[in-house]
Amino acid sequence: MLGLALHTKTYVCLHVFDGRMPVMLVTRPDGDWCALCGDDHPDDAGQYRVVGLGHVIQQDPTLADVLDLAAGEEAEREIVGGPWTRSTF
Numbered sequence: 001m002l003g004l005a006l007h008t009k010t011y012v013c014l015h016v017f018d019g020r021m022p023v024m025l026v027t028r029p030d031g032d033w034c035a036l037c038g039d040d041h042p043d044d045a046g047q048y049r050v051v052g053l054g055h056v057i058q059q060d061p062t063l064a065d066v067l068d069l070a071a072g073e074e075a076e077r078e079i080v081g082g083p084w085t086r087s088t089f
């Protein structure tokens with residue numbers, strides 16, 4: 001998978017961490033990987049957890065489609081398994 005290590009640090013919101021929401025937004029601010037549910041979150045580090053990228057992909061293999069995102073890019077989808085809409089910010 002593009003040479004990315006399975007232990008690459010990835011931020012997930014608590015919703016994703018707890019399995020309450022699927023990942024609907026993958027974004028790379030400052031080059032970090034963030035896998036989020038797509039809802040708004042308070043700007044508070046307590047709303048996020050750090051996991052390994054491999055863990056996130058294991059939970060949802062469809063995320064492998066967007067592992068070519070570069071820093072400053074993001075990809076969003078409406079439904080799990082649906083097409084990703086990519087953008088740059």
Ligand SMILES: [Zn+2]
Pocket residue numbers: 013014015016021036037038039041
């Ligand atoms: Zn969330």
